[in-house]
Amino acid sequence: MTAARFSPVQRLLHWLMAACILAMLFIGVGMVSTISPRYLALVSIHKPLGIAILLLALLRLGLRLRRGAPPLPAGLPAAMKLAAHLSHVALYGLMIAMPLLGWAMLSAEGYPIVLWQGLRLPPILPQDIGAYALLRQAHGLLGYAFFAVILAHLGAALFHALVRRDGVFAAMAPVAGRAEE
Amino acid sequence: MEQPSRPSRRPLGSLVLIAAVLGGSAAAFAYTGGWLSPERLSRERVVASLGPPGGPAPGHRRNHTKGICFTGSFEANGAGAALSRAPMLAAGSYPVIGRFNLASSVLAQPDGAARVRGLSLSITGPDGSEWRTGMLSAPVFPVSGVDAFYALQMAVRSKEPGAMQAFAAAHPEIAGFGGWAGSAPWTGSYAEESYNALNAFIFTDAEGRGHAVRWSVRPEAVPVPVPKEQIAAKPPDFLGDEIKARLAARPVRWRMTVTEAGPGDPVADPSKAWPEGRRTLEVGTLTVQAIQEEADGPCRDINYDPTVLPPGMRPSADPFPAARSSAYALSYERRAAEAAAYPRTAPGGRP
Numbered sequence: 001m002t003a004a005r006f007s008p009v010q011r012l013l014h015w016l017m018a019a020c021i022l023a024m025l026f027i028g029v030g031m032v033s034t035i036s037p038r039y040l041a042l043v044s045i046h047k048p049l050g051i052a053i054l055l056l057a058l059l060r061l062g063l064r065l066r067r068g069a070p071p072l073p074a075g076l077p078a079a080m081k082l083a084a085h086l087s088h089v090a091l092y093g094l095m096i097a098m099p100l101l102g103w104a105m106l107s108a109e110g111y112p113i114v115l116w117q118g119l120r121l122p123p124i125l126p127q128d129i130g131a132y133a134l135l136r137q138a139h140g141l142l143g144y145a146f147f148a149v150i151l152a153h154l155g156a157a158l159f160h161a162l163v164r165r166d167g168v169f170a171a172m173a174p175v176a177g178r179a180e181e
Numbered sequence: 182m183e184q185p186s187r188p189s190r191r192p193l194g195s196l197v198l199i200a201a202v203l204g205g206s207a208a209a210f211a212y213t214g215g216w217l218s219p220e221r222l223s224r225e226r227v228v229a230s231l232g233p234p235g236g237p238a239p240g241h242r243r244n245h246t247k248g249i250c251f252t253g254s255f256e257a258n259g260a261g262a263a264l265s266r267a268p269m270l271a272a273g274s275y276p277v278i279g280r281f282n283l284a285s286s287v288l289a290q291p292d293g294a295a296r297v298r299g300l301s302l303s304i305t306g307p308d309g310s311e312w313r314t315g316m317l318s319a320p321v322f323p324v325s326g327v328d329a330f331y332a333l334q335m336a337v338r339s340k341e342p343g344a345m346q347a348f349a350a351a352h353p354e355i356a357g358f359g360g361w362a363g364s365a366p367w368t369g370s371y372a373e374e375s376y377n378a379l380n381a382f383i384f385t386d387a388e389g390r391g392h393a394v395r396w397s398v399r400p401e402a403v404p405v406p407v408p409k410e411q412i413a414a415k416p417p418d419f420l421g422d423e424i425k426a427r428l429a430a431r432p433v434r435w436r437m438t439v440t441e442a443g444p445g446d447p448v449a450d451p452s453k454a455w456p457e458g459r460r461t462l463e464v465g466t467l468t469v470q471a472i473q474e475e476a477d478g479p480c481r482d483i484n485y486d487p488t489v490l491p492p493g494m495r496p497s498a499d500p501f502p503a504a505r506s507s508a509y510a511l512s513y514e515r516r517a518a519e520a521a522a523y524p525r526t527a528p529g530g531r532p
């Protein structure tokens with residue numbers, strides 16, 4: 001072991017959430033495009049999974065603030081370090097904001113937020129169709145922004161892994177890779 | 182801590198691979214969102230197909246556009262508990278926010294020109310769960326599937342001669358609705374109509390057994406048939422005016438019934454009635470106490486999505502509730518974005 005890596009819990013959370021969030025984005029755009037019975041099936045996964053992501057994101061942010069992250073390589077250009085930092089802030093922001101927006105917009109619609117048979121979340125806003133309109137638009141637009149940031153993040157991770165080969169990818173890799181042997 | 186970099190000496194292959202991963206992901210996302218398959222029947226196309234010639238009225242519902250709000254209560258007699266553990270079917274009285282409406286996407290639709298009238302209900306249980314339903318005065322739905330619903334909208338609005346005949350030939354199920362529309366008497370009041378959920382749902386009882394059901398409300402008022410020509414000659418808002426005048430004298434009531442499907446009955450097809458004699462329970466009384474104009478009324482900003490259901494009720498194999506949930510969400514999103522075009526008239530009206 002030469003490089004510092006994220007702790008196993010942090011790595012586990014990262015890959016678990018990556019799968020959940022990607023699924024959520026595909027479920028989101030898939031469900032709003034369909035009028036078939038799949039719509040209800042997808043919506044009924046979207047809501048509880050979104051709230052699960054909120055809980056996991058808060059846990060993960062707590063861990064990140066307490067345990068920090070391995071330092072980026074000293075040789076990384078300043079612009080890339082800044083981009084890395086900003087994109088990570090955006091990712092944390094979005095994984096907390098998106099579920100809150102979903103919850104808030106359904107509250108403003110006055111629409112019961114049923115996660116599971118009989119498990120209902122309380123509204124976090126009073127019914128207000130104007131607020132609903134803004135929140136609904138934000139949930140949609142930030143959803144697409146989220147996907148774009150994830151693509152950029154994925155591209156950068158692969159760039160570190162395949163082109164720079166500087167240990168940045170290995171720090172979050174689910175299992176120790178060759179670079180560290 | 183530092184990991185020595187060993188940069189790839191031949192990065193081109195890696196860069197191509199990265200581009201392929203990112204491009205492939207974006208393409209999969211676009212495919213899932215339906216952007217690569219415009220021929221798919223999206224909810225946008227279905228909702229657009231409802232649009233009247235001049236376009237939809239901004240800030241208003243995309244269908245059943247003209248309506249009036251009411252408040253009242255649902256007194257459950259407890260009989261429904263045999264079919265569903267829904268809290269508002271246990272004996273008791275539960276608040277209702279409802280809406281009388283016309284089955285038309287034209288905001289200025291004269292009341293006398295709408296063959297089908299609608300009744301929407303939101304019943305709130307003591308635990309805060311809700312039962313929302315939108316019902317029609319027709320005893321069957323015109324079509325059996327969502328594609329056919331879209332095709333019907335296209336045929337109705339088509340300028341081509343024979344479009345409706347061609348539709349009817351391809352969708353013979355419309356004869357059931359057509360027979361009702363052509364022969365059933367018209368009435369002069371929202372209070373004299375029966376309203377039917379038409380779609381089937383699954384009720385779950387306390388033992389966990391499922392029951393496929395449809396529900397209806399039947400008026401306490403005796404329907405008085407009025408010739409179609411007389412209805413057509415009435416003032417454009419006569420139904421709203423009539424129900425206000427009627428309520429000023431006394432509350433207006435309906436009895437709610439729930440009918441259970443027999444083995445083999447068409448649960449997934451709202452264009453087919455179930456045979457007479459199916460087990461039918463009277464589960465309670467709907468009482469309308471007060472009317473409010475829609476602009477300032479409590480029904481205005483409610484999405485009467487038929488999949489908003491309490492514990493003990495869920496959608497069935499009927500494809501319509503899912504389609505309606507999707508279409509109503511889009512309709513709600515659109516009218517919410519345009520809410521400024523439909524201002525409240527009373528200061529401090531309920532949001």
Ligand code: HEM
Nearest residue numbers: 024025028029032047050051053098099102103140143510
């Ligand atoms: C990580 C969390 C989440 C992500 C990434 C996400 C993503 C998305 C996306 C991409 C869409 C489609 C937007 C559009 O095209 O307009 C969407 C729609 C929606 N989301 Fe989420 N969402 C999340 C959490 C939630 C939560 C927690 C709820 C509710 C509790 C929720 C409720 C909805 C609803 C109601 C819609 C619109 C459905 C419709 O218009 O028919 N979302 N979401």
Ligand code: HEM
Nearest residue numbers: 242243244245280299301315316378379485504508512513
């Ligand atoms: C796929 C088929 C259908 C489509 C696309 C459709 C579309 C719509 C839309 C867009 C609205 C306005 C929703 C809003 O903005 O809140 C609406 C309202 C309504 N629909 Fe449907 N509908 C369908 C089938 C049905 C069926 C089967 C019934 C009855 C059994 C029904 C009864 C009603 C009623 C009563 C309303 C008025 C709701 C209210 O008062 O807000 N619809 N429909």
